[in-house]
Every structure is written in C-alpha cells, then in structure tokens.
Amino acid sequence: MIRTLGLVSGICGLIIVGSYQGTYDAVAANKRIAMERAVFKVVPAARSIEEYYALEGGSIAKAGASAPAGAVKFFAGYDESGKLVGVAAEGGAKGYADTVRIMFGYDPACQCVKNIGVVSMRETPGIGDKILVDRDFLANFKELDAGLNAEMSALAHEIKTVKHGSKTDAWQVDAISGATITSRAVGKAINDTAQALLPKLVPNIDKIGSKS
Template sequence: MSTPPMPTTGLAMVRTLGLVAAVCGALVVAAYQGTLAAVEANRRQALERAVLQTVPGAVRMRAFVATQAGIVPAEGAPAAAGERFYAAYDARGRLLGIAAEAAAHGYAGEVRVLYAYDPAREAITGLTVVAHKETPGIGDKVMHDTAFQANFRALDARLNAQRTALANPIRVVRHGAKRAPWEIDAIAGATVTSRAVGKAVNASAQRLLPLLAAHLEALRQDAGKDGT
C-alpha cells in the first residue's frame, strides 16, 4: 500500500493542480449559470417589495440613476455613476413617488433605510429600515415605533430657491421637541439610532433631490413607456 515517498516532479504538480482547478472551475460556472435567473429574480423581488411597501399605493417600480446630466434608467447605466433611486407608479402608470436608499452609522453599526419622497408635496412620505445592527429592545424601535414612523408621513423636504440643496436640512431633535415640519422627533432612549436615521435621510436627500428637481417631467413620461 504505502510506496516510499518519491520526489514529485514540478510538471506533475502543475498538472494535478491545473486539472483540479479546471474541474472545480467547471463546477462553479455551472452553479452560477444554473442559479443566475433565480438569484436575479430574488433580488428584484426583495427590492420591489421594499419600495412598494415604502411608497403607499404603488404597484410597480423602476430603477433610475440621477446624474448631473440627467436621469437615465438604471439598466445599462454604469454602476456608481450617480444617485440611484426607484420611481414608483400606481396601476394607471401615474408617478406616485420615488424611493431611495440611505445609510448612516448608528449605535452599533450601519443603519440602512429606504425612504419615499413625494415630488408633488415636496415631502418625505415613508420610511422602511432595511438593515441595522442596533440593540434589540432599544435601537430596533426605529423599525416599528409608530410615533417615530409618524415623523415620516409628511417630513418637509422643500428645496431652496436655487434648487441646490434642501431649504431646511432635515434634523433629529430630542424626544418631544419637534416644532418644525422638517424635524424628526427622536425615540426616547434611542436617540443615537434615531439620529442615524435622520442623518442618513438628510445626506441622501441633499444629494438626490437637487439632481431630481430638474428632471421630474421626464420621470413622469417614463411611466407611460414603462406601462406599455
């Protein structure tokens, strides 16, 4: 059974490794090809579910990228070319609002949210926490706390006269101290996480909304195209 160890030639090693790598490569490619369709469908579905949940009444959505030059559909646009967002439409193809992802550092890690923006009312109209690592029982209240969620039913997000930034930056205030429509009332005891949500939404809105403002009409027309 056991042959005395013989020095292996370099060629044999290369041959073995090459062969194994080829077999394994084929295995990986086959698995990738086999699952690609299902994976993509899953991705789309998860995102769509989140967007439709955040924009009330929406039944269909489409991804776009907003750049200085204009708005282009996300399919085919190079990644990281601009601000990505999702336009949500109702059954008749009317633009109901847009949704975008935002993220900021919370108490224990990144808090990622998806917020809805209604161009007609120039306000943020909904918010879903997509992912977080906050303390269960305290920070994770941002997911379901109804009083906190109420902040995002009509959060003022008007642009300034030059349309370069928000007229009033969105900010988080201490629990019970909300006075202006662009302020977010923090959850008592979960101020840090509340602040992270506000900071994320503000940063994203400051970047995205000015880009969006000039091209809203194009977005509305795209709805028709999408509907056919």
C-alpha cells in the first residue's frame, strides 16, 4: 500500500511540476498583457507603463516581488518621449451581486479621473453591466474632479454617486437609472482608491515625472 501510494504521489508530483514549469512563462506573459491592456484603456496616451507602489511615508517605490504594508499599487503611463501622461489604479467596491473591480485613469495635469475600465464584475446582464456601455454614465469620467484639499491629506471633495439626473458638481457621478447600486459601487471604488493613493502620490508626482 505504501509503495502504491508513494508511486502515485511521485507520478502526480512530476506531472504538476512539469505542467507548472511548462506553462509558467506563458501564464506570466498573459497576465502582463491583460494588465497592460487594462491600463492602456484608461490611459490611452500611454505607450509604455511602469508599476509602482505608493508607500505609507509618502515615498514611491518600484514594484517588486512583494508589496510592503500599507502600499497602494498603481501604474504610471508614459508616452513615446518618456513623459508621464497618466496614472492608473485599481479599486473595488461591493456591487449588486459581487465586488465590482474597476481600473481608472488619473490625469495629473487636470487632477481628475479620466476613463474607467471594468476589471471584473458579476452584475446583472442588461442592468448592472450598463456601466460598460451607457454613454451618459461614461461621460461622467471625461473629467471627474479628484483634486486634493489644501493640506494634501484627502480629496477636496469626496467622489460620490448621486441619483440619476441630479449631478451638479464636477466630483459627482451621475448614476444610471435603474442600476443605482452598481453605479454607486463604481463611485465608491474610485473614491476609496483615490483617497488612499492620491495624497501619497500627488506630492511626489515629480519623482516619476519621466521614465527612469
């Protein structure tokens, strides 16, 4: 019995290690491509991207293998000449069915959120997933105000989703009629990540101003 079990484990171990080794490069490449595609979507001007962590103390470090505690990951997009054109970050909030994870692009020049992309969601088809296509909703993210307050400790105005048709300020997100919960999740996801990231990032934005 011991011999058989040993044999089985041996064979299985070999198969698993073999397939892991065999597919490792392809998997890594795939993940990178998927990530880059998402970043390029929200920072369309970018030609190349770098991955960074915004650290607790206010400094920025290049992303390594392991994330330090309290760090917020973001991607910096550069154009052909190596100039910073935008920052992309990921955020998530509870939607109608499950967490809605989105990627949004931040433009340091206008201090605003430009473009969003959905990383993953399980919202109701035809209702919640309108956040992908609804033109009025996506128009919110042409220039969504995300400026910091004077002390640079938080956003000057919380990014908030408001009821359909009642948007009055540049930092508000106009919800989709009938899909308020999903819309609210998008607003909250952006707000949470922006609140965590931007106070650390903006004071140091010059450090990553050009491609290193």
